[in-house]
Amino acid sequence: MLEQALETFQSQVEASLDRVNALGKRLKKLRTAAESGDLREIGKSLSDLKELGSAVSDHTGALAFEFDEAAYFPEAFLAELTTAAEAAGLKVFVQDGKLYCYPLLVRVKTADRAVQIGTKVERGIRPSVLAKKLGDLHSRPPRFKPADFLGVLHRAWRHCASANETPVLALTEIYDVLTLMPGAAKDYTKDDFARDLYLLDKSGVTETADGSALQLAASTGTRKASSTFVCIAEDGSEKRYYGIGFTSGEAAR
Numbered sequence: 001m002l003e004q005a006l007e008t009f010q011s012q013v014e015a016s017l018d019r020v021n022a023l024g025k026r027l028k029k030l031r032t033a034a035e036s037g038d039l040r041e042i043g044k045s046l047s048d049l050k051e052l053g054s055a056v057s058d059h060t061g062a063l064a065f066e067f068d069e070a071a072y073f074p075e076a077f078l079a080e081l082t083t084a085a086e087a088a089g090l091k092v093f094v095q096d097g098k099l100y101c102y103p104l105l106v107r108v109k110t111a112d113r114a115v116q117i118g119t120k121v122e123r124g125i126r127p128s129v130l131a132k133k134l135g136d137l138h139s140r141p142p143r144f145k146p147a148d149f150l151g152v153l154h155r156a157w158r159h160c161a162s163a164n165e166t167p168v169l170a171l172t173e174i175y176d177v178l179t180l181m182p183g184a185a186k187d188y189t190k191d192d193f194a195r196d197l198y199l200l201d202k203s204g205v206t207e208t209a210d211g212s213a214l215q216l217a218a219s220t221g222t223r224k225a226s227s228t229f230v231c232i233a234e235d236g237s238e239k240r241y242y243g244i245g246f247t248s249g250e251a252a253r
Contacts, residue, residue: 001080003127005067016059023052074108077125081106084131090138093232098191100232101134103142105195119187146203149196152178154208157246168217168245171197172227194229197241202233208246217243 026048033041078094085092085101092101099106107116114123115130117137124130156177160169175193179185197216206214218240229241 001127002067002072002077002125003080003084005065006126009063009065012059012063016056016063019052019055019059023049023056026052069113073110073113077108077127080127081125081130084127085134088131088135090131090135091234092134093236095232095238100195101138102234103144103195103199104134104137105191106134107191118192144196144199146200146205147209149200150205150208150214153200153214153244154212154246157244167247168215168243170227171229171241171244174244175229190229191231194231194239194241197229198231198233198239201239201241212246212248215243215245215247216241217245 026045029041030045030049032038033045074097078097078099081099082092082094085099090101092099094100097108099108104117109116109121112121112123113125114121115125116122117134122130122133124133153174156174157169159177160173161167171193175190178193179188200214201216208214227242231239231241233239
């Protein structure tokens, strides 16, 4: 496991650092002796330096991080991170190479040996440290504002509905509108959109500022997988969303 491999390597580095520090202290003494002309200390320090320098060379030269990264990512890494997160008191779920820790979504970037939390890439992936970071982020006030997100969906729906007769549109159309800008789909992925749909669904907020009522259609078995947005809920169940519609304030009343 990565945690154990890093702990072993850290011990090796700390042992090397101890010898480097000892060498540094002896060099400082030698500098002081040279400044004052303490010939006895110069002779003693020069003798000690050979031994200390040899110890530093031996320890730093033997440093090696022995770990099979290719076999570890992403499955074993996610499993170890899940264990560390649960040990830290977090409720997490893994699906399709992603870890859900609401409202956080963690993606493994295998080629970079990193993870992405939201839009930020984290290169420090020691499971215990990463689990603590997730805990810190999880404890912060949520940034997601259901009413604001609902308003964005409504504006996008009105844009798409102008060319359609049906009040319920495929969510893929809405997502395409939300990610029209170059690079937008990379910063706001389909997984992010699915998570936000779930958070909106969970919030119970269904009415826009002008009184339009949300209709969020769940996916059925007949829907194409490519047109369905899938999210893992906080209880571990799978939530699937396919279509969205709005009923005007007057019609709703």
